[in-house]
Amino acid sequence: EGFEAILVLGAIVAFLIKTGNRARLRDIWWGAGVGVAASAILAVLLSTILKHVPAGQDTIEGVTMLVAVVVLFSVSYWLLSKVEAAKWQKFIRDKVNAALSHGGIFALAFVAFLAVFREGAETALFYQALFTRGGDITVPVSLGLVSGSATLAVIFTLFWRFGLRIPLRPFFAVTSGLLYYMALVFAGSGIKELQEANVVPRTMIPGFPHVDLIGLYPTVETLIAQGVLIVLLLFALWTHFTPSPGDESGVDEAVPPEVAARLAELQATATRLQDRVATLEKEIESETKPR
Numbered sequence: 001e002g003f004e005a006i007l008v009l010g011a012i013v014a015f016l017i018k019t020g021n022r023a024r025l026r027d028i029w030w031g032a033g034v035g036v037a038a039s040a041i042l043a044v045l046l047s048t049i050l051k052h053v054p055a056g057q058d059t060i061e062g063v064t065m066l067v068a069v070v071v072l073f074s075v076s077y078w079l080l081s082k083v084e085a086a087k088w089q090k091f092i093r094d095k096v097n098a099a100l101s102h103g104g105i106f107a108l109a110f111v112a113f114l115a116v117f118r119e120g121a122e123t124a125l126f127y128q129a130l131f132t133r134g135g136d137i138t139v140p141v142s143l144g145l146v147s148g149s150a151t152l153a154v155i156f157t158l159f160w161r162f163g164l165r166i167p168l169r170p171f172f173a174v175t176s177g178l179l180y181y182m183a184l185v186f187a188g189s190g191i192k193e194l195q196e197a198n199v200v201p202r203t204m205i206p207g208f209p210h211v212d213l214i215g216l217y218p219t220v221e222t223l224i225a226q227g228v229l230i231v232l233l234l235f236a237l238w239t240h241f242t243p244s245p246g247d248e249s250g251v252d253e254a255v256p257p258e259v260a261a262r263l264a265e266l267q268a269t270a271t272r273l274q275d276r277v278a279t280l281e282k283e284i285e286s287e288t289k290p291r
Contacts, residue, residue, distance in 0.1 A: 001119040001120070002152040004119050005118075005119040009032055009116070012092060013025060015092055015093065015096050027108040028108060032112045035112065035114070035116025036120065038117050038120065040120075042124050043124035046125065059199055061190075063190070066187070068129040068186050069183045072122070072183035072186065080176045096111070099111045127145065184230075186215065187226050187229055188214070191217075195219065195222075201221065202221065203220040204219055206218075
């Protein structure tokens with residue numbers, strides 16, 4: 001999630017620099033900073049609120065995991081829709097152009113805030129779902145959180161100082177697959193926790209395998225939940241990778257942001273030159289008319 005936020009911010013910053021809007025970079029950093037702070041506050045609130053919810057531990061764990069399933073799958077679906085570089089470029093171009101056209105000092109900052117806070121909120125929910133499992137998982141998860149944060153700091157430095165380039169298609173494909181895997185695991189584990197809390201019935205399947213690594217349990221209810229995710233994944237793959245008859249517009253979307261911005265400037269210049277030529281022609285006509 002942090003990598004995605006850095007990627008979005010990096011694309012926005014690159015677009016602003018290439019279109020001559022370097023002065024607006026301060027708005028991006030303000031928005032990103034507020035997004036990080038808001039994400040930290042949300043993480044504390046989640047932890048505090050869930051400790052005081054009048055429900056059993058198994059129920060809290062189950063509900064938290066199922067909410068995480070919805071969030072993880074929705075993000076996985078969104079990433080899948082941006083696998084093609086042209087779609088990613090169009091997404092960034094539309095977001096930044098919309099913010100620039102409004103002209104307000106908070107427009108770009110709000111775009112950066114949403115980019116960071118959305119990923120931060122997902123991360124807070126994701127870690128809450130892990131920490132609620134208790135037991136010996138706290139130490140390794142904490143180590144993962146610290147090492148992940150350190151890795152993000154290195155990646156951000158490589159992006160900002162050295163202009164690191166990431167191949168978008170493999171990155172989005174792998175990240176989407178990882179998030180989908182976590183959603184699949186949480187779906188099975190979440191239903192299992194609710195079964196242990198007697199919130200969801202338990203229909204056993206004798207002889208069916210039990211694999212914690214993928215959240216696979218020998219009950220009809222857990223398999224139905226995971227089956228729904230598999231159907232949704234197949235639908236997502238079909239909708240995103242089946243060409244539609246009206247996809248001829250893809251050529252226009254493949255134009256890089258800097259080229260599109262330069263073309264817009266050239267068109268504006270051409271229009272001004274045409275107006276100037278028309279004005280000069282009228283002046284020449286008025287001077288050459290016999291008096």
